[in-house]
Amino acid sequence: MSLIEPFQTPFMARALAELIILGVLGGTVGVVVLLRRLAFLSDALSHTIFPGVVAGYLLAGEDGVFWGALAAGIATAALLTLLTRRVAQDAALALLLTTLFAAGVVLVSRRSGYASDLTAFLFGRVLTVTPEQLWQTAAVAAVVIALLAALRRPLLLRAFDPVGAEAAGVRVGLLDLVVNVAVALTVVAAVRAVGMVLVIALLIVPAAAARVLSDRLTVIVPLACLIGAAGGWLGLVVSWEASIGYGLRLASGGTVVLVLVAMYGLAQAAGLVRRRVRLGRARTGLEAVQ
Amino acid sequence: MTERPPSTPALILDRVSVAYGDVPVLEDVTGTVNPGESVALIGPNGAGKSTLIKAVLGMVPVVRGRIEVLGGPPAQARRHVAYVPQADTLDPDFPISVEQVVLMGRYRWMGRFRRASRADREEVAAALEAVGLADRARDRFGTLSGGQRQRVLLARAIAARPRLLLLDEPFNGVDAVSQHALLEALAGLKAQGTAVVVSTHDLAIAHLACEEVCLINRHQFGFGPTGEVLTPERLRATYGGRALELRGDRVIVGQT
Secondary structure, eight states, X not given: OOSSGGGGSHHHHHHHHHHHHHHHHHHHHHHHHHHHTOHHHHHHHHHHTHHHHHHHHHHHGGGHHHHHHHHHHHHHHHHHHHIIIIIOOHHHHHHHHHHHHHHHHHHHHTSTTHHHHHHHHHHOOGGGXXXXXXXXXXXXXXXXXXXXXXXXXXXXHHHHOHHHHHHTTOOHHHHHHHHHHHHXXXXXXXXXXXXXXXXXXXXXXXXXXXXXXXXXXXXXXXXXXHHHHHHHHHHHHHHHHHHHHHOOOOOHHHHHHHHHHHXXXXXXXXXXXXXXXXXXXXXXXXXXXX | OTTSOTTSOSEEEEEEEEEETXXXXXXXXXXXXXXXXXXXXXXXXTSSHHHHHHHHTTSSOEEEEEEEETTBOGGGSGGGEEEEOOGGGSOTTOOOBHHHHHHGXXXXXXXXXXXXXXXXXXXXXXXXHHTTOGGGTTSBGGGSOHHHXXXXXXXXXXXXXXXXXXXXXXXXXXXXXXXXXXXXXXXXXXXXXXXXXXXXXXXXXXXXXXXXXXXXXXXXXXEEEHHHHXXXXXXXXXXXXXXXXXXXXXXXXXXX
């Protein structure tokens, strides 16, 4: 199995570039999602942008998807910020996201042959990424990562000690809005490549795997980016090999996610060993003292 | 810290009433805390101690009366006010080192993009020294005992160089060693002119840590020097006459 050969074709090279950017973006934002326990909110956002995706597609075709998703993402990020602050009711959130999701399904069903469109939205089409789309993804990633880097101190304080952050004068509401918009932008950037159903994996899995391997944020963030990017690369290699070498057609988005989950499994195993070794060391230390 | 006119009180409470929506939580609390003084907020659980602290932090609106912090409204004094939460309200699994927690106290004095300076690092080291945890700087916060975590949070407040320090039940479930370290560090802060407000339901601690007390339970039942205000009558009034024992000159209040 070659790790480089599949990427000599331009469409595969673009797919690889797209997934590496998304891996780094998902890894960075994922650490914030992990620390703030926003997995549910991220999942909600991946559903609420659906009507935007469909509306964009109906209005302007393939090119409209990004802008439709962007508009819907920012709008619903603001709405969800308000809802989780003021109401904080699971039922209200669930109601909102099923409503928006259903609106998307109704919209898309107005087209003939909508099943194939729907499949593309749900599971993504990373192999058809155009150079223009690649630039859009890179621009979103640059903006989001720069934003989070600039806000890293208040973000850390807010995640660790919410009351202390407010007491220290951090504008918590505004900060939460920025984080939710950052999550929404990440979902928007990733939705074309891996689809709405799988986008949550890019946000959750690399950060969770990195967290198992380290207790230090200065290690966790780069490690999550690395795992995200490596997952994209290996996933593409596996789906290429399966289809060229063995005639098995594996959806690349799904393969990427499965590879990421496998990496998470390995991280868990490594984490278990790490804790054992530490415990062993602590025990020997104790015996030495005694 | 020396440019402050010595006459400005750190905290003035003037007939302060606080409500959550239509529900009154505190009514008519009055008192003054000067630089270098310490006041224990004493009252049963649910008396409104935390609410009063939040009002002083400007996080809960005052419906009647007035709070003045360092000569101005609470929201304008935030840079000079530090707050110490209860350690057990924070997630022990959070991936953060002791040093990083204490550095948070310096955030208000650091630029957004600037890295921590040598001076910041020195403040962090000195603050950890003050609470007796200099040797734990590199450890993960969650691996420390409850009492040690409380000391780290006090170190974070010390690193912020506050003029008014507010602590919410810092002695809850804290072992004797940590209690001693906390009291020492608080005494050091007071000596430097920091005003301290500590909420607690431990009367013995109030005696040790503070020269003044404020008795509250929805209303104020006294504010003044510890020896004068902590009388059995006033305590019985504050605690509604429940579970009160007297042993010599010690007063023991059962948890309500």
